[in-house]
Amino acid sequence: MKKKLVSVLLAAAMSTSLLVGCGEEAAQTVQETAETVQETAQETTEAVQETAEAVQETAEEITDYGTGEIKIWVADAVVDFTNKQVADFIAANPQFAGYTVTVEAVGEGDAASNMITDVTAGADIYGFAQDQTARLVAAGALEEVAPENVDAIKSQNAAGAVVAATVGDTLYSYPMTADNGYFLYYDKSVVTDPSTLEGILEQCEAAGKNFYMDLTGWYQVAFFFGTGCTLTYDSDNDGNFTGCNVDYDSDKGLVALNEMIEVAGSKAFQPGSSAGDAVNYAAIIDGTWDASTVKDFLGDNYACAKLPTFTGSDGATYQMSGFNGCKLLGVKPQEDENKLAVCDALALYLTSKDVQLARYNEVGWGPSNLEAQADDAVKADEALSALSEQFAFTVPQGQYPGDYWTNAEALAGDVQNGLQGASEDDVKAALKDFQEKIAAAR
Amino acid sequence: MSNTSVAKKNPVGSFFSAVGNVFKDIGVIFVQGDWRTKISYLIMGFGQIMRGQFLRGGMYLSIEVLFIWFMTSFGSKYFSKLGTLGTIETYKKNRKTVYGDHSFLILLFGLLALFFIIFLLFCWYKNIKDNQKEELILKSGKKLPGSKADFLSLFDSNFDKTLLALPVTGVFAFTVLPIVFMICVAFTNYDATHQAPTKLFTWVGFENFKNMFSFGTGGFGRTFGGVLLWTLVWALLATFIDYFLGIAVAILINKKGIKFKKFWRTCLVMTIAVPQFVSLLYVSKLFDSAGIINGTLMKWGIIDSAIPFWTDPLLAKVTIVVVNIWIGIPYLMLMATGLLMNIPADLYESASIDGATPWQMFRHITMPYMLFVTGPYLLTSYTGNLNNFNVIYLLTGGAPKSMSYTGGAGATDLLVTWLYKMTINDTDYKMAAVIGIMVFIVTAVISLSVYRMLPSVKDEEGFQ
Numbered sequence: 001m002k003k004k005l006v007s008v009l010l011a012a013a014m015s016t017s018l019l020v021g022c023g024e025e026a027a028q029t030v031q032e033t034a035e036t037v038q039e040t041a042q043e044t045t046e047a048v049q050e051t052a053e054a055v056q057e058t059a060e061e062i063t064d065y066g067t068g069e070i071k072i073w074v075a076d077a078v079v080d081f082t083n084k085q086v087a088d089f090i091a092a093n094p095q096f097a098g099y100t101v102t103v104e105a106v107g108e109g110d111a112a113s114n115m116i117t118d119v120t121a122g123a124d125i126y127g128f129a130q131d132q133t134a135r136l137v138a139a140g141a142l143e144e145v146a147p148e149n150v151d152a153i154k155s156q157n158a159a160g161a162v163v164a165a166t167v168g169d170t171l172y173s174y175p176m177t178a179d180n181g182y183f184l185y186y187d188k189s190v191v192t193d194p195s196t197l198e199g200i201l202e203q204c205e206a207a208g209k210n211f212y213m214d215l216t217g218w219y220q221v222a223f224f225f226g227t228g229c230t231l232t233y234d235s236d237n238d239g240n241f242t243g244c245n246v247d248y249d250s251d252k253g254l255v256a257l258n259e260m261i262e263v264a265g266s267k268a269f270q271p272g273s274s275a276g277d278a279v280n281y282a283a284i285i286d287g288t289w290d291a292s293t294v295k296d297f298l299g300d301n302y303a304c305a306k307l308p309t310f311t312g313s314d315g316a317t318y319q320m321s322g323f324n325g326c327k328l329l330g331v332k333p334q335e336d337e338n339k340l341a342v343c344d345a346l347a348l349y350l351t352s353k354d355v356q357l358a359r360y361n362e363v364g365w366g367p368s369n370l371e372a373q374a375d376d377a378v379k380a381d382e383a384l385s386a387l388s389e390q391f392a393f394t395v396p397q398g399q400y401p402g403d404y405w406t407n408a409e410a411l412a413g414d415v416q417n418g419l420q421g422a423s424e425d426d427v428k429a430a431l432k433d434f435q436e437k438i439a440a441a442r
Numbered sequence: 443m444s445n446t447s448v449a450k451k452n453p454v455g456s457f458f459s460a461v462g463n464v465f466k467d468i469g470v471i472f473v474q475g476d477w478r479t480k481i482s483y484l485i486m487g488f489g490q491i492m493r494g495q496f497l498r499g500g501m502y503l504s505i506e507v508l509f510i511w512f513m514t515s516f517g518s519k520y521f522s523k524l525g526t527l528g529t530i531e532t533y534k535k536n537r538k539t540v541y542g543d544h545s546f547l548i549l550l551f552g553l554l555a556l557f558f559i560i561f562l563l564f565c566w567y568k569n570i571k572d573n574q575k576e577e578l579i580l581k582s583g584k585k586l587p588g589s590k591a592d593f594l595s596l597f598d599s600n601f602d603k604t605l606l607a608l609p610v611t612g613v614f615a616f617t618v619l620p621i622v623f624m625i626c627v628a629f630t631n632y633d634a635t636h637q638a639p640t641k642l643f644t645w646v647g648f649e650n651f652k653n654m655f656s657f658g659t660g661g662f663g664r665t666f667g668g669v670l671l672w673t674l675v676w677a678l679l680a681t682f683i684d685y686f687l688g689i690a691v692a693i694l695i696n697k698k699g700i701k702f703k704k705f706w707r708t709c710l711v712m713t714i715a716v717p718q719f720v721s722l723l724y725v726s727k728l729f730d731s732a733g734i735i736n737g738t739l740m741k742w743g744i745i746d747s748a749i750p751f752w753t754d755p756l757l758a759k760v761t762i763v764v765v766n767i768w769i770g771i772p773y774l775m776l777m778a779t780g781l782l783m784n785i786p787a788d789l790y791e792s793a794s795i796d797g798a799t800p801w802q803m804f805r806h807i808t809m810p811y812m813l814f815v816t817g818p819y820l821l822t823s824y825t826g827n828l829n830n831f832n833v834i835y836l837l838t839g840g841a842p843k844s845m846s847y848t849g850g851a852g853a854t855d856l857l858v859t860w861l862y863k864m865t866i867n868d869t870d871y872k873m874a875a876v877i878g879i880m881v882f883i884v885t886a887v888i889s890l891s892v893y894r895m896l897p898s899v900k901d902e903e904g905f906q
Contacts (some may be wrong), residue, residue, distance in 0.1 A: 031461020116869055120639060208740070210732055232613070240635065267747035270732045279732050326854055333539035333640075402634060402868055406850045413843035413852070415847065416753050431844055440660060 007147075013124050020395040023025040030201050059198035065338045067098035070346065073106035073114075073123035081362045082350065089349045101442030108132075108327060115332070124332050124343050125350075129180060130325040131218070134399035137167045137239030143172045143333045146344045156353065160396035161326040161368035167399055168237035173328040174351040177359075178373070179366030180325035180397075182219065182273070182287045183295045183383075183390040184308065188301040190282035197320070200283050204268035209282035215260060215415055217400070217408030218323060220305060223256035224248060225321035231438070232398055241401045243442045248437040255312035257415070257431050262313075271416060288366060291383040304386035306393070322390065326368050341371040352393065359401065402425045403441030409436065464567065471574045479573040486566060489573040493580070497589035502569045510871075517555035524552035527630065533835050546638035549630070553622055557614070587769045593834045628875035632867065650876045662873065665847040669886070672759070673856045676834075677827035680766050680822060688766060688774020689812060691783075693804075695775070696782060712771040718769065722811070722836035726764055753842050755853035762854060766833050777819070778812070817896040824892075825885050829858045849873065857881045 055150065073083050086101045104123065106114065112132035113121040116139040127134065136142045137319045145153060150171050154162050154442050161175035186194050190207045193199050204394055213219060224231065229252050247253065263269055273279055275290035278327035284294065285307065295302045307320035329347050334340035347356065356367035366384045367373055378384060419430055472480060478489040487502030513521070523529070528543025576586055587595070596604045632634075636643035657663035695706050713721065726896075727733050729751035736748040753760045786810065793803050806896055813820075834840065840855035840863060850868060851860045857877055864874040893899060 109705060112864070113869075116634070119637070135634065138635055138641075143537075146537070171630040270751075280737065335539055335541070337538045406868070408843065409850070410843045410845040410847065413753075413841065414845050417750070417755065417842055418844065426828065430845065436659065437845065 006403060014280055047081060061083055062287040065096055065112045065342055067164070068098050068100075068141035068336065068339050068342075070101045070339070070343060071123040071127065072101060072103045072324040072346075073111045073125060073126035074103060075107050077363045078127075078359065079103050079366070081359060084357070085350060085355055086346070089346060094366075096345070097341055099314060099339075101346070107430050112136060113278050115139070119332065124328060124334070124339070125347050126332070126398055127327055127329050127350045129399065130161075130328055130397055131405075133164065133172060133328065134167055134235055134239045135402065136330065139221050139239075141330070141332060142172045142223060143331045143340065143343075145174065145331075146341075149344065153348075153351075155317045156370060157328075157368045158370060158373065160391070160394075161323045161328075162395040163398055165324050165328050167235055167239050170237045173330040174188070174347045175368040176351050177211070177365045178324070179288045179321075179367035179384060179387060181387050182222075182285050182307075182322055182329060182389060183386045184305045185275070185290075185383075186287055186305065187282040187287060187298050187301050188303045190301075194283070194303070194305040195306045197235040197259075199264065200308055201266045201268055204282045205266060208272045208280075209268065210244055210278065210280050211265065211266065211274075212270045212272050212278045212284040212286070213279050214285070215264060215271060217405040217412075219273060220260060220412060221395070222285075222316055222320040222322040223260050223310075223397075224253060226310075226318045226393075227252040227256040227259075227312060228318075233400055233404070233441075235399050239399070241353070241399075244441065245440050246435055248438075249432045251314070253431055253435070254318075254428060255318070255355045257419075257427055258313040259318075260311055260415050261419050261422075261427065265420055271412070286388060288364070288383045291364070302382075304383050306390040310347045319393050322394045324391045324394040327365070378423050401441045404438050406416055407441065443633070467574075468567070468570060471570050475573060477575060479570070479577060482569060482573050486569045489576065490569075493576055493586060495586060495589060496591065497592045498572070502565065502572075505562065505565050512558060513555065517558065517900045519550065520548050520551035521555035521559075523548045524556070525645075528642045529822055531642060543638045543642060544639040545630075545632070545636075549626060550619075550623060553619060553626065557619070608846075615743050624875050624878055627871055630872060632871045632875075633873070634870065635870070644753050646872075650872050654873065654876050654880070660848060662849055665849055665851050666877075666880070668847065669855050669857055669860055671853055672854070673828055673884075676759075676763070676826050676856065677830075678829040680770065680830065680833075681824045682775055683763065683767055684770030685816075685820065685823075688771045689778045689808075691771055692775045692778035692782060693808075696779065705776070710775055713769055714772050718832050719836065721769075722765075722833065725768075727839045729761055729765075752761060752838050755842055755844070758838055758842060758854050760836055762833065765837060766830075769833065777816070781812060781815055782808070784815075814897050817898045818893075821889060821892050821896065825889050826890070828856070828885055829856050829881065830856065831862065835859050835862065857884070 017135070038331075040402050064251070072082060072086070080247075082103045086103065090096055090099070090101070097190070106126070108127055108129045111123070111126045112128045112135065112349070115128075116135060117125060119139065119141045122141065153165075153174065154170065157175040158178045161178045162171070165171055165173045165175055184194055184200075186200070187209070190209055191200050194204075201211055203372050221231065227251065229246075231246045231248065232244075233243050234245070235243050264271075270278065270281070273284070273286050275284055275293040276280075278284055281297075284290075286294065307322065309317050309319045311317050329351050331343045331347050336341065338362050351369075353367075353369040353372050356365075356369045357372045357378075359365050360367055360372070360375075360378055364381070366381070366387065367378060369373075372378065373388075414430060419427060422430075450874035472483060477631045482489040485503065486506040487499035490496075490502065491498030493781045498663055501532060523543060527545040528548050532542045532594065551771050553623070557696040579586055604727040629645055629647060630643050631640075631646045631649070632643040635641065638649075654662045656664055656773050691710070694700065695703055700706075728735055730736070731750060733751075736751075739745045750757055790803055790808050793807060832855060833854050838852070838854045840852035842854075843850070849860070849870070850863055855863070858881060860864075861877045861881070864870045864877065
């Protein structure tokens with residue numbers, strides 16, 4: 001069985017790599033011949049650039065971008081939308097007409113892991129969630145944003161989204177949405193006051209309903225950051241982690257961990273953050289992507305709110321915090337500078353204010369563009385307004401290494417088992433152990 | 443004569459003496475051979491062609507030409523870098539990316555080239571021996587077989603070679619090469635931060651194995667020990683509990699006086715009819731803390747809070763074993779039903795005349811017979827359970843996790859599911875390759891040692 005599995009995996013890996021190898025070689029020879037031509041072309045454009053901006057615009061129109069194929073990976077929900085936008089883009093920019101663009105449905109999570117597994121076979125432009133940024137940069141799957149666009153992107157998008165797209169001090173991707181965060185969905189008829197965690201749990205328990213919250217890495221920071229702990233990682237421009245700033249092993253951290261243990265000990269508590277898998281719930285901590293699922297389930301009793309406060313083991317009241325983040329659009333490093341220019345322009349267009357707003361109207365993805373966020377339709381969205389209320393208490397999600405997520409998941413496991421009813425010393429020891437492990441994560 | 447006696451005593455010694463003989467042959471044939479043979483040392487197949495064996499000689503020659511073409515056009519570029527797995531880093535030229543060495547392809551094609559070289563050396567030696575044989579035949583005054591006779595022998599005396607050519611090539615390309623590749627990965631630092639083509643990876647010797655057995659912080663030692671222990675215990679429980687319960691159920695249904703035999707069998711076999719991918723995922727939801735079992739029990743007021751079927755480490759293990767009984771019994775029942783009918787009835791008759799109780803008959807007739815016949819099955823089933831990916835991965839995915847385990851392993855993870863998670867989630871190929879080797883060692887040691895102890899192997903005619 002195992003032999004079979006491994007050999008099948010390896011055979012698959014081999015055959016893909018063989019294909020890739022051939023494709024790449026062919027591309028290389030073509031590219032090498034084109035290289036000299038390109039360089040001279042580029043030198044001329046550079047010279048023109050230096051003279052004046054007005055001239056540069058005309059020069060750009062003259063530039064022959066050649067022909068090629070561009071592959072885009074986006075989530076299933078926005079494939080049609082993206083196709084339409086790409087068609088508009090090509091129509092508006094006839095100089096790129098030589099490129100055929102194909103849009104494929106690859107979810108954000110799969111896109112990131114596929115890119116990491118095999119960069120050469122991956123898409124040229126792809127959407128992903130911000131927690132993958134560092135991994136993608138480290139695997140060489142993200143090209144830096146063209147220098148001329150950096151300032152505009154930084155000024156037009158929400159600060160959190162820009163942080164998420166940045167590794168070291170380099171902007172690597174284009175913010176597409178700023179709705180990657182979590183807040184409280186609840187059943188109005190069961191939970192009358194969603195302002196305190198204790199109140200919510202009590203009312204859920206009394207009604208025999210479930211309270212869903214995930215305690216893994218992305219969600220557990222609601223407690224740790226809520227009590228004032230910090231956790232950030234330093235990374236260099238290549239996506240390598242160089243240091244960790246953490247103060248979990250402290251009184252504040254202890255309060256947070258105790259609260260997690262208490263919440264997990266409630267009989268209304270269920271681990272999970274996927275509304276589609278949740279059953280019989282009166283409250284769930286989830287993100288905007290599940291808004292329609294929750295709405296269908298709760299019907300008229302559907303309501304959203306920012307995350308509640310909780311009373312810690314030290315008697316003080318803390319507001320639950322969390323990460324805020326976004327979906328990003330990335331461009332793969334290209335061996336052809338012209339194609340890269342087209343990809344840059346296309347990615348920039350697909351994340352522009354108008355397209356973000358159109359995307360919101362079409363599929364409900366909350367925009368990261370500040371102007372688009374100020375739009376009336378966006379402001380009227382119940383889930384998005386709960387999220388933006390919660391965003392006031394959250395921390396922009398920077399880059400975290402894979403080991404952090406692995407260890408945080410392990411802590412979540414312990415919180416629900418080994419640490420239930422454990423002595424204070426054991427809890428402290430677990431906290432110390434956790435801090436040591438995540439501080440060593442690279 | 444001395445060679446054969448050495449072979450019996452010492453396989454290593456006989457190997458070296460065989461290698462010595464090969465070198466001796468090469469020298470002796472060169473000195474004693476005629477000019478055609480001597481030129482064949484450089485141009486393979488030359489001697490055969492000159493002596494009129496065009497097919498044979500042409501084959502040797504084409505192998506040599508193919509080899510030279512392969513190495514000059516493709517192979518040598520990878521093979522020469524096999525020692526370092528590449529040194530040229532990927533760099534940026536303006537905004538364009540220029541990829542450097544591709545360590546993954548260097549390792550893969552470098553190995554392919556290495557195998558081709560070994561194959562060529564083998565053919566070269568055969569070519570020399572062939573020349574010598576032909577010279578001897580000609581010297582003794584006989585005629586050499588012509589090309590046509592050579593060709594026809596492929597369907598007669600050499601038919602085995604014709605038949606095996608394709609399978610052997612297939613086994614090599616899809617089994618041997620990938621396995622050797624995987625073993626090599628265990629000695630490199632190929633992981634998430636050394637991802638081809640952007641980053642290079644290189645040989646690190648036994649570093650990964652040291653890490654696998656280190657018990658310090660971040661070391662895999664404790665986790666590996668824990669996962670291995672559970673893997674062995676699981677395979678033991680899953681195999682033998684299923685086995686005995688399956689036989690028990692079969693005996694029960696076979697018993698005279700039981701009505702609706704076919705109905706009971708059908709009920710049990712239904713679990714086989716539904717694909718495991720469906721039924722296991724369903725069962726996993728069934729026992730979930732918010733699943734139908736906990737939900738119903740809580741609604742009826744039998745329990746106060748959910749039973750942690752999948753979240754408590756010990757209970758999760760017990761639940762998995764129980765669920766596996768439900769899946770495993772039908773297969774064993776079917777098999778045992780057939781075998782039980784095969785036991786000679788006269789054995790039972792004479793036993794009952796001697797006044798044996800049913801239990802005694804079961805212990806001294808049924809069980810020995812069953813164990814004898816199903817011994818090899820038990821062994822394969824045990825090794826199969828060591829790597830029973832489906833049940834574990836679909837039921838718990840390895841959960842519950844705990845901080846006492848590193849590398850993302852959970853309390854119910856088997857070595858294979860851990861390997862899978864490491865490859866897919868963490869892209870930690872180097873450690874996954876080490877685990878792969880460990881799985882092989884564990885499986886091989888157990889199967890080989892148990893196989894030698896099996897009664898059906900030691901005493902083939904025990905139950906004739």
